[in-house]
Amino acid sequence: MKNLAITNIRLFNGKMDSVILPKATILIEWCGKGKNGEILDGKISQIGQMDKIPIPKDYKIVDLNGKFVIPGLINVHCHFTANGEPMTAMQGSERKMKILQWFLRSKLGKRYVKKQMRTNIQAALNSGVTTIRNAGDPEYYDIEVKKEIDAGKIAGPRIVCAGRSICVTGGHGGVISHIIDGPWEGRKAVRDCLRHESDVIKILSTGGVTDSKKIGEAGRPQMTTEEIAAICDEAHRAGVKVMTHCESTVGIREALLGGVDSIEHGAPITDDLINLFKNNPKSLNGYTTLVSTISAAQDIVALGAEVLKVTDIIQQNGKIILEGMIEGLHTAVKHDIPMAMGTDAAVPFVPHYEFWRELVYYQHFAGISNKRAINIATEQNAKLLGVDEVTGTLEVGKSADFVVYDGNPLEDLMVLEKPVHVVYRGNLIKNPSYKKIKEIEKYDSKRFFSILKKEKQ
Numbered sequence: 384m385k386n387l388a389i390t391n392i393r394l395f396n397g398k399m400d401s402v403i404l405p406k407a408t409i410l411i412e413w414c415g416k417g418k419n420g421e422i423l424d425g426k427i428s429q430i431g432q433m434d435k436i437p438i439p440k441d442y443k444i445v446d447l448n449g450k451f452v453i454p455g456l457i458n459v460h461c462h463f464t465a466n467g468e469p470m471t472a473m474q475g476s477e478r479k480m481k482i483l484q485w486f487l488r489s490k491l492g493k494r495y496v497k498k499q500m501r502t503n504i505q506a507a508l509n510s511g512v513t514t515i516r517n518a519g520d521p522e523y524y525d526i527e528v529k530k531e532i533d534a535g536k537i538a539g540p541r542i543v544c545a546g547r548s549i550c551v552t553g554g555h556g557g558v559i560s561h562i563i564d565g566p567w568e569g570r571k572a573v574r575d576c577l578r579h580e581s582d583v584i585k586i587l588s589t590g591g592v593t594d595s596k597k598i599g600e601a602g603r604p605q606m607t608t609e610e611i612a613a614i615c616d617e618a619h620r621a622g623v624k625v626m627t628h629c630e631s632t633v634g635i636r637e638a639l640l641g642g643v644d645s646i647e648h649g650a651p652i653t654d655d656l657i658n659l660f661k662n663n664p665k666s667l668n669g670y671t672t673l674v675s676t677i678s679a680a681q682d683i684v685a686l687g688a689e690v691l692k693v694t695d696i697i698q699q700n701g702k703i704i705l706e707g708m709i710e711g712l713h714t715a716v717k718h719d720i721p722m723a724m725g726t727d728a729a730v731p732f733v734p735h736y737e738f739w740r741e742l743v744y745y746q747h748f749a750g751i752s753n754k755r756a757i758n759i760a761t762e763q764n765a766k767l768l769g770v771d772e773v774t775g776t777l778e779v780g781k782s783a784d785f786v787v788y789d790g791n792p793l794e795d796l797m798v799l800e801k802p803v804h805v806v807y808r809g810n811l812i813k814n815p816s817y818k819k820i821k822e823i824e825k826y827d828s829k830r831f832f833s834i835l836k837k838e839k840q
């Protein structure tokens with residue numbers, strides 16, 4: 384009996400105009416396998432007030448005794464290859480980068496990377512993340528892992544993959560990306576991604592923090608508007624969105640004019656750009672979404688270069704980017720620019736199991752309500768990924784993706800750290816667990832909590 388009746392719960396369906404339903408039931412219909420043997424998502428067949436939903440005989444009853452349920456969380460920006468452990472892999476000489484690249488492409492490298500990916504995906508899932516977008520990784524290994532999951536070979540969440548990202552010669556992310564110079568090379572790289580079934584195109588249009596060698600390099604415009612526009616046109620012709628790593632105001636302007644669908648990380652947003660976000664005729668859906676990733680820069684600033692095993696230059700660039708990102712997020716909140724949320728899990732001190740922190744940061748730094756933070760992390764994130772008809776809110780006909788907590792996340796977002804159960808694609812994880820990374824845990828008291836305390840004083 385695989386049909387499930389999750390009952391006696393306090394339910395928040397994820398929508399901004401709804402409140403907690405105090406005594407609710409969710410019926411999950413097991414849908415089995417599809418024509419090609421692929422696993423079909425278990426669907427919500429009924430949802431609502433407990434006393435109005437009789438439980439059919441062939442449903443297994445799970446009485447949750449008043450626990451809280453919200454939609455499964457969606458992390459729209461991570462990289463499966465790395466787990467957030469402090470490491471120096473992306474820093475160093477050209478020769479070191481060449482060796483790293485050679486390893487990543489080797490048989491052994493492929494096996495190693497795919498193993499890491501499976502572990503990191505499981506950690507995310509067990510922390511309550513039921514849908515993940517991978518924002519660029521070596522080769523197209525992420526797509527291979529996604530296919531293993533969808534075919535039912537291994538259990539896993541819903542995944543949206545970029546495959547190999549795209550950057551310019553000498554640009555940020557060069558080790559794992561297609562290198563392009565000129566619009567036609569950009570189009571060719573997009574075509575290669577589409578051939579490998581990338582769900583989204585990831586470009587890096589400005590410099591970044593993690594491989595910067597000069598102050599101010601993060602955010603320096605690298606890809607030209609002409610190149611970005613060609614890439615967007617090619618992707619949009621196939622109905623595929625483009626996300627760009629972008630960390631400066633100049634970079635945001637060029638990317639918006641090029642037609643990108645999301646700005647990842649962010650920077651201060653000037654008045655002339657507000658309307659271009661909200662009404663961007665060159666983007667796929669007519670607007671561009673801002674995806675801040677506060678987690679990615681927060682700990683570099685809080686813990687310092689030595690702990691994170693990065694250079695002082697990287698730390699200083701991290702500080703500049705963090706301040707700009709928060710300023711941009713404030714503008715987005717004030718002017719109702721479409722927003723989504725990711726962590727950039729993989730960069731030092733951002734493990735895949737801590738997406739919940741990003742909601743706390745959004746609430747804290749951008750001054751939004753807990754409800755809005757949850758709504759962005761679920762319904763809005765689903766919209767950006769184009770999976771909002773399947774997940775993001777809890778409604779009849781959607782995939783059963785939700786998380787169960789002891790406390791009320793609408794009152795306290797810290798509750799999100801410890802899910803009691805996770806339900807993904809109709810499957811119940813009774814005792815979710817994952818291995819925490821020791822190197823990160825060592826500094827836990829100095830991270831985050833001390834910062835929030837300082838801010839409050």
Ligand SMILES: [Zn+2]
Nearest residue numbers: 460462518727
């Ligand atoms: Zn990233």
